[in-house]
Amino acid sequence: MDIQSSQYVRDEDGQNSCIKLVLNNMPNNVDYMLIPLNTEGKHYQAIQEWVAEGNTIAEAD
Amino acid sequence: MRTKQITQKDGYYMTKAAELAKMGEVITNSQIGGRRNIVINGAMQVAQRATQVTGLGAADGYHTLDRWNMEIGDTSAGRFTMDQIADGPSGFANSLKLTTSTADTSIAAGEFLKLEQRFEGKDLQQLKKGTSDAEKVTVSFYVKGNAAATYTCELEDVDNTRSINQAFSVTTDWTRVILTFAADTSDPLGNDVNNSLQLNIWLHGGATYSGGTFVSNAWKDIVENTRMAESHTSIFDSEARTFFITGVQMEVGSQATPFEHRSFGEELTLCQRYFQSYTDNGSGGGNVTNGTIISDRFYGTFRYQKQMRAIPSSFTTTSGGFNVQSSALSVGSMSIDETFNATIDSVRFRTGSNSNFTGGQGAILRFDTGTIEINSEL
Numbered sequence: 001m002d003i004q005s006s007q008y009v010r011d012e013d014g015q016n017s018c019i020k021l022v023l024n025n026m027p028n029n030v031d032y033m034l035i036p037l038n039t040e041g042k043h044y045q046a047i048q049e050w051v052a053e054g055n056t057i058a059e060a061d
Numbered sequence: 062m063r064t065k066q067i068t069q070k071d072g073y074y075m076t077k078a079a080e081l082a083k084m085g086e087v088i089t090n091s092q093i094g095g096r097r098n099i100v101i102n103g104a105m106q107v108a109q110r111a112t113q114v115t116g117l118g119a120a121d122g123y124h125t126l127d128r129w130n131m132e133i134g135d136t137s138a139g140r141f142t143m144d145q146i147a148d149g150p151s152g153f154a155n156s157l158k159l160t161t162s163t164a165d166t167s168i169a170a171g172e173f174l175k176l177e178q179r180f181e182g183k184d185l186q187q188l189k190k191g192t193s194d195a196e197k198v199t200v201s202f203y204v205k206g207n208a209a210a211t212y213t214c215e216l217e218d219v220d221n222t223r224s225i226n227q228a229f230s231v232t233t234d235w236t237r238v239i240l241t242f243a244a245d246t247s248d249p250l251g252n253d254v255n256n257s258l259q260l261n262i263w264l265h266g267g268a269t270y271s272g273g274t275f276v277s278n279a280w281k282d283i284v285e286n287t288r289m290a291e292s293h294t295s296i297f298d299s300e301a302r303t304f305f306i307t308g309v310q311m312e313v314g315s316q317a318t319p320f321e322h323r324s325f326g327e328e329l330t331l332c333q334r335y336f337q338s339y340t341d342n343g344s345g346g347g348n349v350t351n352g353t354i355i356s357d358r359f360y361g362t363f364r365y366q367k368q369m370r371a372i373p374s375s376f377t378t379t380s381g382g383f384n385v386q387s388s389a390l391s392v393g394s395m396s397i398d399e400t401f402n403a404t405i406d407s408v409r410f411r412t413g414s415n416s417n418f419t420g421g422q423g424a425i426l427r428f429d430t431g432t433i434e435i436n437s438e439l
Binding site: 001002009011012017018020021025027028029030031032033034035036038040041042043044 | 110111114119120124355356371372373374375376377378379380397398399400401403411432434436438
């Protein structure tokens with residue numbers, strides 16, 4: 001994945017619940033992705049590979 | 062004894078032998094018999110994401126036609142357009158078309174481009190792979206291009222890192238390619254919802270995937286430099302290059318039967334196990350009717366139209382385009398800013414905040430121009 005930005009999203013209890021992801025090549029009809037924190041999900045796995053390359057997921061607002 | 066044949070030609074009497082011959086003809090025409098085609102969307106009918114995407118080549122993905130993935134290795138300079146197009150052999154309204162928009166004749170070793178469909182192990186147990194009763198598999202499809210070309214069709218056993226490969230030719234006319242693959246008595250496929258086997262069409266590749274001794278139609282542990290046939294064409298060899306394909310069928314046995322046409326509704330339902338798209342101005346027409354305002358945000362559970370293969374790996378959406386309606390007010394241009402508690406059946410949405418909301422009120426979330434795409438692809 002060609003990741004432009006990634007940031008955790010926090011739930012009402014203050015826990016990270018998903019990752020907001022923007023790609024450099026998003027399809028025309030959509031703007032961003034919300035990625036469940038599921039270790040079996042291929043998008044979550046791709047983010048972890050991106051992190052392993054030295055990138056960082058921004059903390060939630 | 063004579064048997065009366067009930068046809069438009071009533072009054073005509075058939076002998077028993079003629080009747081049996083007629084039955085054989087019916088079987089040959091596949092007018093009876095169960096579902097044969099393991100491929101989903103083989104007639105290229107369903108394109109939930111888009112019907113055309115240009116400038117592809119930098120990233121893997123499902124871009125247009127459902128279930129058809131473009132896998133890319135070591136990004137090439139080559140770029141292409143992927144279309145669902147109203148062209149096909151007799152009996153097919155659509156095909157998948159790839160058109161090279163930027164050529165690449167300086168091919169790095171690790172480059173490749175494959176058109177592929179991935180299958181769950183649960184859907185492949187009838188192949189009896191890895192047993193002494195293993196079945197042959199026959200793959201058939203219609204292809205054409207702007208010029209003669211040679212590509213490679215591969216069955217890739219992802220569970221056991223094995224493959225079997227055969228070359229096929231493309232001409233400028235629609236031609237049905239029929240490839241019967243040997244049975245594999247080694248290494249069974251997992252009986253699960255994960256990617257166990259891929260039908261790969263190799264369209265481009267570097268030295269990593271060619272140059273070894275190519276052995277046609279023999280299962281083996283994958284040897285990377287034997288995956289592409291000799292004299293293989295690169296789809297990126299010129300900007301005029303096109304590749305059309307439709308009527309893709311994969312079936313158990315050594316005979317290619319006529320393509321099993323399914324209704325659009327059936328194909329759409331099969332595709333929705335992997336991907337669902339909802340918007341108010343397209344298919345789906347989604348809304349969340351059981352929501353609640355908590356503090357200054359909408360919360361509600363959205364149940365998918367069809368159970369997904371697995372917990373979705375992504376929810377892709379638009380900035381704005383959603384409308385929250387409660388008994389007190391209606392607020393447009395809202396966005397979904399959190400998904401949580403995702404399962405194979407449903408997910409909870411939260412919208413962004415709005416100071417006009419009143420906590421505790423029931424509300425609905427309407428998908429106006431907003432889109433939500435739910436992805437559980439292999």
